Amino acid sequence: MTEPGAARPLLDVRDLRVHFFTGAGIVRAVDGVDFAVQPQETLGLVGESGSGKTVTSLTLLRLSPRPARVVGGRIDFEGEDILTKSEKAMTGVRGKRMAMVFQNPAYSLNPIYSIGDQLGEIVRWHEKVGRREGDARVTELLRLVGITDPGARLRQFPHELSGGMKQRVCIARALLCNPALVLADEPTTNLDVTIQAQILDLLLELKDRFRTSMVLVTHDMGVVARMADRITVMYAGRICETADARTIFRSPQHPYTRALLESMPRVDHSYARDDARRLPVIAGRPPNLIEPPTGCRFHPRCPEAGEECRRIMPEPKAIGPGHTVSCLKRGSSGVAA
Amino acid sequence: MGITRYIVRRLMFSVALVLGVSVIIFTLINAIGNPVEILLADRPGITQEAIDAISRYYNLDQPPLIRYFVWLWNVVRGDFGTSIVYNQPVGDMLFTWGLETMKIQIPAILISLVAAIFIAVTAATRQYSRVDFGVMSGALLGQSLPGFFVGIILILVFSYWLGIFPSYGAYSTRRMLMGSGLIDGLWHMVLPVAMLAFFNTATLTLLMRSNMVDVLRHDFIMAARASGLPERRVVYRHAVRNAFIPVLTYLGILFGLMLGTAPVTETVFTWPGLGFLYIQAIQQLDYPVIMGETMIITVMLVTATLLTDIAYVLIDPRIRLE
Ligand SMILES: Nc1ncnc2c1ncn2[C@@H]1O[C@H](COP(=O)(O)OP(=O)(O)O)[C@@H](O)[C@H]1O
Numbered sequence: 001m002t003e004p005g006a007a008r009p010l011l012d013v014r015d016l017r018v019h020f021f022t023g024a025g026i027v028r029a030v031d032g033v034d035f036a037v038q039p040q041e042t043l044g045l046v047g048e049s050g051s052g053k054t055v056t057s058l059t060l061l062r063l064s065p066r067p068a069r070v071v072g073g074r075i076d077f078e079g080e081d082i083l084t085k086s087e088k089a090m091t092g093v094r095g096k097r098m099a100m101v102f103q104n105p106a107y108s109l110n111p112i113y114s115i116g117d118q119l120g121e122i123v124r125w126h127e128k129v130g131r132r133e134g135d136a137r138v139t140e141l142l143r144l145v146g147i148t149d150p151g152a153r154l155r156q157f158p159h160e161l162s163g164g165m166k167q168r169v170c171i172a173r174a175l176l177c178n179p180a181l182v183l184a185d186e187p188t189t190n191l192d193v194t195i196q197a198q199i200l201d202l203l204l205e206l207k208d209r210f211r212t213s214m215v216l217v218t219h220d221m222g223v224v225a226r227m228a229d230r231i232t233v234m235y236a237g238r239i240c241e242t243a244d245a246r247t248i249f250r251s252p253q254h255p256y257t258r259a260l261l262e263s264m265p266r267v268d269h270s271y272a273r274d275d276a277r278r279l280p281v282i283a284g285r286p287p288n289l290i291e292p293p294t295g296c297r298f299h300p301r302c303p304e305a306g307e308e309c310r311r312i313m314p315e316p317k318a319i320g321p322g323h324t325v326s327c328l329k330r331g332s333s334g335v336a337a
Numbered sequence: 338m339g340i341t342r343y344i345v346r347r348l349m350f351s352v353a354l355v356l357g358v359s360v361i362i363f364t365l366i367n368a369i370g371n372p373v374e375i376l377l378a379d380r381p382g383i384t385q386e387a388i389d390a391i392s393r394y395y396n397l398d399q400p401p402l403i404r405y406f407v408w409l410w411n412v413v414r415g416d417f418g419t420s421i422v423y424n425q426p427v428g429d430m431l432f433t434w435g436l437e438t439m440k441i442q443i444p445a446i447l448i449s450l451v452a453a454i455f456i457a458v459t460a461a462t463r464q465y466s467r468v469d470f471g472v473m474s475g476a477l478l479g480q481s482l483p484g485f486f487v488g489i490i491l492i493l494v495f496s497y498w499l500g501i502f503p504s505y506g507a508y509s510t511r512r513m514l515m516g517s518g519l520i521d522g523l524w525h526m527v528l529p530v531a532m533l534a535f536f537n538t539a540t541l542t543l544l545m546r547s548n549m550v551d552v553l554r555h556d557f558i559m560a561a562r563a564s565g566l567p568e569r570r571v572v573y574r575h576a577v578r579n580a581f582i583p584v585l586t587y588l589g590i591l592f593g594l595m596l597g598t599a600p601v602t603e604t605v606f607t608w609p610g611l612g613f614l615y616i617q618a619i620q621q622l623d624y625p626v627i628m629g630e631t632m633i634i635t636v637m638l639v640t641a642t643l644l645t646d647i648a649y650v651l652i653d654p655r656i657r658l659e
């Protein structure tokens with residue numbers, strides 16, 4: 001989807017397919033996904049839980065968990081194909097050129113090593129520096145993520161930090177080697193609401209300071225509204241719509257994007273009282289990915305679905321500058337599936 | 338709480354526990370009756386006067402309460418009494434026979450620990466593969482084999498057929514193997530150590546594998562991979578150490594009970610260790626030996642448990658003493 005004249009994307013994912021080969025059948029968790037990330041851009045990857053966002057992110061680092069296998073597609077990152085690199089070459093990409101912030105800070109730090117120990121290990125490994133230089137780098141990063149008295153924190157253990165602090169440490173860990181791309185997988189989902197905003201602001205600030213690109217994975221339209229330059233909407237292992245953030249919010253085209261936006265709490269609605277817990281949700285259940293719906297995967301829950309949506313799987317179609325949508329009702333072509 | 342205060346409190350508790358065990362074992366032995374009468378009852382020609390004289394010699398004519406405190410006072414002074422069967426000081430016997438037991442137990446525990454970690458890591462990192470399945474079935478089967486069966490197989494194969502290792506004793510009685518006492522001793526250790534290590538390895542492997550499988554599922558393992566650390570380092574530095582923490586307790590028990598847990602091995606290989614001695618002592622109601630050995634085993638277990646708790650504090654920063 002590179003626009004004419006645009007710089008070559010930092011990350012270009014084409015027709016990526018990742019399937020889980022389980023006893024119960026083949027789970028088509030990621031089934032033909034395209035997106036690109038430009039240098040210094042934040043791409044919001046949005047979709048309901050179970051739509052394949054985490055599997056996609058892990059696959060970008062070539063860490064999709066067993067029994068998953070990449071069964072098709074390309075991942076070009078900094079001009080090289082991630083999927084054909086040797087395992088040894090990948091250890092030079094992970095943490096150094098592309099890093100990840102995980103969903104649950106409570107579990108993503110090793111409980112038995114001090115902060116300085118586990119972050120220092122990464123710097124020493126990638127930068128081939130000694131302990132003193134490594135510690136200096138870790139201290140600097142801890143200071144940048146807003147941790148007070150970073151020198152003393154080096155000796156602390158994860159259980160001595162609050163959830164928000166842990167996530168700051170995880171962000172520091174991701175930025176240790178100045179990566180070109182940070183994958184943030186629901187970085188605020190497991191935090192208190194008050195802390196969420198702080199962490200999001202921190203990510204924005206650091207992204208500018210480090211001139212990093214970011215893939216921000218979330219199920220929360222509110223989060224991408226605040227953070228993303230462009231947004232890719234994912235449903236049941238496929239991409240529904242991609243556009244710049246303003247377009248997604250002003251004129252969403254895919255019925256699923258519209259449904260997601262309608263399910264978003266708005267400031268102009270008065271959700272303040274007991275309505276707060278009864279946000280509108282999208283009718284129907286997320287599909288079973290072992291036997292996904294035929295045709296368009298969203299058709300069973302789609303208010304606009306017609307007879308052809310049941311038979312034909314829509315392909316992405318450019319309908320405006322940088323705006324693609326996969327919907328037969330919006331002019332996509334497709335193949336019977 | 339300071340570690341010194343913690344240790345002092347634990348030591349006081351340990352002393353109480355050891356005393357409690359001594360009272361129980363003393364009461365049990367007394368409930369059986371006068372060992373001299375029981376042992377000599379069927380001997381033809383033994384007179385009541387002789388039995389009384391021998392009983393007096395072993396203080397058995399005194400009331401039990403007095404005898405317990407006499408025994409306790411002597412133990413505090415380092416005197417465990419005299420073996421009825423061997424007519425030797427029990428303290429010396431516990432020391433020499435205990436050393437023989439440790440000689441096979443300590444290498445067996447260490448060898449099985451290293452082997453179990455290696456095998457468990459191999460299996461857990463290939464969960465549900467054929468290798469994993471093979472390791473699991475092997476360990477389960479190994480764990481459930483009767484001890485003497487494994488011992489006999491070892492003797493059959495390595496002593497009887499191949500003639501490599503001796504099948505009994507801790508030393509050669511006549512000519513030393515290769516003319517060296519050290520090599521001779523080591524050579525005799527091989528089969529008993531192998532038998533003990535076999536069972537330890539089976540149990541430790543199962544324990545370690547399930548912990549590894551558990552730890553490998555955690556996000557911090559994925560995070561370590563995502564940070565670019567090579568898989569070997571992720572597994573050995575980040576996963577094994579976490580998976581090892583619950584194994585510490587089991588290891589503490591292995592060490593703590595080691596003096597008393599090798600009777601089958603020591604019997605099969607006629608190894609002059611405490612397990613062998615214990616069985617003999619019970620069969621022949623050699624009560625000073627029974628009492629002394631029970632005490633030593635209890636003290637060892639209590640000490641090992643204390644050391645295990647201290648090791649936990651050192652290895653797991655989340656644990657605080659209380
Ligand atoms: N270990 C696994 N075995 C089988 N299926 C899995 C496994 N992990 C994830 N999946 C499938 O992949 C799909 C996508 O999961 P995920 O990427 O975690 O979703 P998201 O991050 O969008 O919530 C899920 O619907 C799930 O069915």
Ligand SMILES: [Mg+2]
Binds near residue numbers: 050053054
């Ligand atoms: Mg997820």
